[in-house]
Amino acid sequence: MSHLRPAPLLTRRQALAGLGAVGLCAFRAGPVCSDASARAARFGLGDLSSVALREVGTPAFLDALAPERSLPPASVLKVMTTLYALDALGPSHRFRTELRALGAIEGDTLRGGLVLVGGGDPVLDANALRGLATSLAETGLTKIEGSFLVADGALPFIAQVDATQPLHVGYNPAISGLNLNFNRVRVEWEPGEGKPRFRFVAPGQDFRVAIAGIGGELGSAPPPVHRMQDMREIWTLPGPRMKGRGGLWLPVRQPSVHAGEVFRKLCAERGITLPDAEIVAEAPEGATIAAHESWQLRDILKGMLRYSTNLTAEIVGLHASKARGLAPATLADSASGMTAWARERYGLETADFTDHSGLSDRSRWSAAETVRVLDAEADGDLPELLRAQVLTDEEGRPIQASHVEAVAKTGTLYFAGGLAGYLQTTDRRLAFAIYSADLDRRAAIPQPAPEAPPGSRGWAGRARGFQREILSEWVRDYLPKPHLRPRARPG
Numbered sequence: 001m002s003h004l005r006p007a008p009l010l011t012r013r014q015a016l017a018g019l020g021a022v023g024l025c026a027f028r029a030g031p032v033c034s035d036a037s038a039r040a041a042r043f044g045l046g047d048l049s050s051v052a053l054r055e056v057g058t059p060a061f062l063d064a065l066a067p068e069r070s071l072p073p074a075s076v077l078k079v080m081t082t083l084y085a086l087d088a089l090g091p092s093h094r095f096r097t098e099l100r101a102l103g104a105i106e107g108d109t110l111r112g113g114l115v116l117v118g119g120g121d122p123v124l125d126a127n128a129l130r131g132l133a134t135s136l137a138e139t140g141l142t143k144i145e146g147s148f149l150v151a152d153g154a155l156p157f158i159a160q161v162d163a164t165q166p167l168h169v170g171y172n173p174a175i176s177g178l179n180l181n182f183n184r185v186r187v188e189w190e191p192g193e194g195k196p197r198f199r200f201v202a203p204g205q206d207f208r209v210a211i212a213g214i215g216g217e218l219g220s221a222p223p224p225v226h227r228m229q230d231m232r233e234i235w236t237l238p239g240p241r242m243k244g245r246g247g248l249w250l251p252v253r254q255p256s257v258h259a260g261e262v263f264r265k266l267c268a269e270r271g272i273t274l275p276d277a278e279i280v281a282e283a284p285e286g287a288t289i290a291a292h293e294s295w296q297l298r299d300i301l302k303g304m305l306r307y308s309t310n311l312t313a314e315i316v317g318l319h320a321s322k323a324r325g326l327a328p329a330t331l332a333d334s335a336s337g338m339t340a341w342a343r344e345r346y347g348l349e350t351a352d353f354t355d356h357s358g359l360s361d362r363s364r365w366s367a368a369e370t371v372r373v374l375d376a377e378a379d380g381d382l383p384e385l386l387r388a389q390v391l392t393d394e395e396g397r398p399i400q401a402s403h404v405e406a407v408a409k410t411g412t413l414y415f416a417g418g419l420a421g422y423l424q425t426t427d428r429r430l431a432f433a434i435y436s437a438d439l440d441r442r443a444a445i446p447q448p449a450p451e452a453p454p455g456s457r458g459w460a461g462r463a464r465g466f467q468r469e470i471l472s473e474w475v476r477d478y479l480p481k482p483h484l485r486p487r488a489r490p491g
Helices: 011-017 021-027 035-042 072-091 125-138 255-268 297-307 311-324 331-346 367-376 439-443 456-479
Strands: 049-056 061-065 096-101 114-117 148-151 183-192 199-203 208-209 212-218 225-229 231-238 246-251 277-280 287-295 405-413 418-422 429-437
Touching: 011 148, 035 049, 035 061, 035 456, 049 367, 049 456, 061 367, 061 456, 072 297, 072 311, 072 331, 072 367, 072 418, 096 125, 114 255, 125 255, 125 439, 148 255, 199 212, 208 255, 255 277, 297 311, 311 331, 331 367, 367 418, 367 429, 418 456, 429 456
Parallel strands: 114 148, 148 277, 212 231
Antiparallel strands: 049 061, 049 429, 096 114, 096 287, 183 199, 183 246, 199 208, 225 231, 405 418, 418 429
8 A cells, every 4th residue: 555645635524614613623733623522522531531643744633632641552552662672673683592502412412511592582482492302303412411501591580571460361471581482381171070180281383292390270269370389380270160171371480491391391202301401591602503593573573563462572672672782670671761762762752661562551652642653653664564453333343444544553451442553545644543541440450450350341342432433433534435437438
């Protein structure tokens, strides 16, 4: 689709109203008369929202509601993280995981230690570890005389993305310099004699690695509860909910220990015996036996924006901060560096970020400043990385607007939601941001948060309804379907 910047077009309402007050809304900045105000009020979100719409390359808002009001952006913050990482690391950057030998391989024996060196790859999976184990087996090695080390100091260890979120949800894992399967483990169950049988596994594309370092016991009620027992992770599982065959993802709290166990078992399947893993921060120097490189950063970020993976966002944000010469010990440290960068690069004044994923509700970003960033990046990589959105009417049915392309990032927290991106045709582009948040209701959520606080589902439905309706109205007003010229009669 073309990214040309056309001359402004008259909207449907402007044509009807001539140069009346409504027509002036398209040419005056600020919280003007708008569809946004009316629609937000209809959903009970008038005092809880920040909205901005403007044509790319122009300074005035076409529509706005409290555009300078700063609210939690939720996962829309991943847009800023994407730009931060691309600028610091470059779109072709790859993350590297290595196997190093600390001695010579003589026959089938390594006369020294073996090191699995984490490079902070956010998308390292069991398939990649299996590839490293296969490469190791191809050397003819079957045993080592020395230690098996797992080096995870490429990034700081962070126990969980956000301490206010439930401990058992897969989107709130730990972070380290060696991460596997988005730092989640799969518990699978099937019917047993009087109670379900279950096991913990690290899944690959066509295989499962059984895990002993993470165990479980049956409890009476959800949610799953985590504890450490003799350096082993133990989950108390909701037995009454484990009917038939099923499974769920749980977060891993010791990522490097988990990755080390999976690698040892993959090696054992190939006839290589490794001792128990020892976790170290810094990897000793040695000869590289095998290495795995991730996808290019651009592709990683596209997947992150599509699936809204918090772990990926936090890891690429930490890497970007380190590339800028910072030494973040926490996500807040790294996000502070991103805030400073964003303010300098885009001239932001009120934006303030506390993580890279948007899982924290302490971050703040206004619709006006979000649109400013979208405008600045409209000719860059960002529009192609954002996910296509289906435009719907008030009833949630797709609208007839095949001439319009909508790409955006969504964001959802309890009692907070956002949507930001672009609406474009072959000759016009609009940048928009829609945030809504009830900070009082969020503050009243008990800690740690339950999975669904009372009223949160209904509130989220209203926020999504508001977003659907205002987008539909903007398309009708500012991006009308072009009229077809009648075909000339022959002769």
